[in-house]
Amino acid sequence: xxxxxxxxxxxxxxxxxxxxxxxxxxxxxxxxxxxxxxxxxxxxxxxxxxxxxxxxxxxxxxxxxxxxxxxxxxxxxxxxxxxxxxxxxxxxxxxxxxxxxxxxxxxxxxxxxxxxxxxxxxxxxxxxxxxxxxxxxxxxxxxxxxxxxxxxxxxxxxxxxxxxxxxxxxxxxxxxxxxxxxxxxxxxxxxxxxxxxxxxxxxxxxxxxxxxxxxxxxxxxxxxxxxxxxxxxxxxxxxxxxxxxxxxxxxxxxxxxxxxxxxxxxxxxxxxxxxxxxxxxxxxxxxxxxxxxxxxxxxxxxxxxxxxxxxxxxxxxxxxxxxxxxxxx
Amino acid sequence: xxxxxxxxxxxxxxxxxxxxxxxxxxxxxxxxxxxxxxxxxxxxxxxxxxxxxxxxxxxxxxxxxxxxxxxxxxxxxxxxxxxxxxxxxxxxxxxxxxxxxxxxxxxxxxxxxxxxxxxxxxxxxxxxxxxxxxxxxxxxxxxxxxxxxxxxxxxxxxxxxxxxxxxxxxxxxxxxxxxxxxxxxxx
Numbered sequence: 001x002x003x004x005x006x007x008x009x010x011x012x013x014x015x016x017x018x019x020x021x022x023x024x025x026x027x028x029x030x031x032x033x034x035x036x037x038x039x040x041x042x043x044x045x046x047x048x049x050x051x052x053x054x055x056x057x058x059x060x061x062x063x064x065x066x067x068x069x070x071x072x073x074x075x076x077x078x079x080x081x082x083x084x085x086x087x088x089x090x091x092x093x094x095x096x097x098x099x100x101x102x103x104x105x106x107x108x109x110x111x112x113x114x115x116x117x118x119x120x121x122x123x124x125x126x127x128x129x130x131x132x133x134x135x136x137x138x139x140x141x142x143x144x145x146x147x148x149x150x151x152x153x154x155x156x157x158x159x160x161x162x163x164x165x166x167x168x169x170x171x172x173x174x175x176x177x178x179x180x181x182x183x184x185x186x187x188x189x190x191x192x193x194x195x196x197x198x199x200x201x202x203x204x205x206x207x208x209x210x211x212x213x214x215x216x217x218x219x220x221x222x223x224x225x226x227x228x229x230x231x232x233x234x235x236x237x238x239x240x241x242x243x244x245x246x247x248x249x250x251x252x253x254x255x256x257x258x259x260x261x262x263x264x265x266x267x268x269x270x271x272x273x274x275x276x277x278x279x280x281x282x283x284x285x286x287x288x289x290x291x292x293x294x295x296x297x298x299x300x301x302x303x304x305x306x307x308x309x310x311x312x313x314x315x316x317x318x319x320x321x322x323x324x325x326x327x328x329x
Numbered sequence: 330x331x332x333x334x335x336x337x338x339x340x341x342x343x344x345x346x347x348x349x350x351x352x353x354x355x356x357x358x359x360x361x362x363x364x365x366x367x368x369x370x371x372x373x374x375x376x377x378x379x380x381x382x383x384x385x386x387x388x389x390x391x392x393x394x395x396x397x398x399x400x401x402x403x404x405x406x407x408x409x410x411x412x413x414x415x416x417x418x419x420x421x422x423x424x425x426x427x428x429x430x431x432x433x434x435x436x437x438x439x440x441x442x443x444x445x446x447x448x449x450x451x452x453x454x455x456x457x458x459x460x461x462x463x464x465x466x467x468x469x470x471x472x473x474x475x476x477x478x479x480x481x482x483x484x485x486x487x488x489x490x491x492x493x494x495x496x497x498x499x500x501x502x503x504x505x506x507x508x509x510x511x512x513x514x515x516x
């Protein structure tokens with residue numbers, strides 16, 4: 001248990017929260033399911049915790065082709081929402097593959113996207129980690145690195161992003177709205193996650209005081225009939241992904257008209273498999289096409305000493321996810 | 330919290346390497362934060378409680394240490410084991426991951442609000458008959474988690490196994506726990 005203290009502020013208005021959020025030492029609290037363990041382990045020591053969970057930021061609305069989810073919507077409420085279930089099953093699959101019932105009842109959409117890596121070198125304050133302590137080095141690169149990245153790593157950091165939901169959202173080309181005291185901006189989900197540098201590895205591209213307020217998807221319901229989230233993990237439930245794949249297809253007249261593939265557990269961000277996607281376009285959803293997409297998915301993979309097993313695992317997971325998504329009606 | 334390890338600790342973006350007594354160091358770093366006290370008003374098992382609490386207190390610590398309701402257990406204190414499960418307006422949560430201040434005004438149910446020795450809740454009765462516990466430490470959390478799970482909707486045996494993955498039983502009574510829940514769920 002950390003013995004560091006902090007002040008608690010329950011924000012009454014978004015503008016109040018955003019103004020306070022810009023101050024040094026401030027941290028936003030939504031569900032708290034990541035912040036509290038980090039604080040207890042002395043991995044973070046905010047001076048002021050700004051509770052945004054009571055702000056009216058949790059609405060889920062579908063309007064025309066757009067789905068909008070407020071950042072503090074609880075994961076279980078999103079997964080149980082009738083319109084999300086009917087038109088965006090991939091989002092529900094990603095959520096229900098995450099954490100436990102207790103955690104999903106509290107954890108929020110925005111917090112899920114901003115949860116910090118589960119790399120054990122990050123989570124142990126006694127070990128070297130550029131993400132936690134810029135310039136201290138990366139213990140994982142030459143240490144126990146079974147869990148580490150295949151893509152997008154640097155000499156300074158090989159940690160994966162742990163969110164399942166982010167992988168599903170990346171496949172659906174989700175965009176996020178980020179608010180601050182000076183206004184708001186919109187960015188693609190992929191732009192939220194910077195690649196690591198030589199001695200630093202920031203978790204997100206958010207600037208001090210910025211808050212995710214909305215997640216938006218346009219026209220993603222077109223994938224509702226052919227979408228799946230496949231998660232490979234060390235135990236069947238309540239465990240982070242070793243490798244995961246979100247697959248979404250639009251099949252018209254017996255051919256794949258559009259394909260979206262994103263992989264989790266293999267990169268610092270949800271890793272879009274664009275070559276695999278391109279190879280599927282115009283093809284019939286056959287084993288041959290899926291095998292080719294699987295082979296392309298692993299091009300450019302750069303394994304470390306302990307994680308080369310993830311390469312065939314990713315290839316096979318892509319194939320299996322496509323079999324499932326392609327076989328739906 | 331004395332420690333023999335070298336630890337990196339953080340405050341306002343600065344990093345400090347230190348050996349030894351972390352408690353002392355973090356106190357001095359936070360000496361400029363005035364001690365805040367939060368007026369908490371919370372309903373637990375139908376009773377309204379008013380307490381002054383620390384801003385850092387978890388709901389679990391308030392329930393156990395401030396209110397003396399020790400049926401809710403502290404296991405891992407990291408959200409992994411489910412021993413601290415309570416219901417907030419009927420939804421199960423891990424009270425060790427809940428900042429108490431954020432739950433001011435909430436309506437909480439703990440195991441003390443479930444059944445009595447004379448009139449057990451059907452799940453308590455089923456747990457006894459199915460031998461769904463040995464040491465019993467995880468049982469309050471298992472019972473509350475199962476109550477909420479059964480209220481979440483129709484279930485299969487696989488749904489129960491998946492849905493109870495947030496509650497660990499170190500004695501390994503999981504098979505009997507699933508059987509007890511299945512019986513009460515009408516499976």
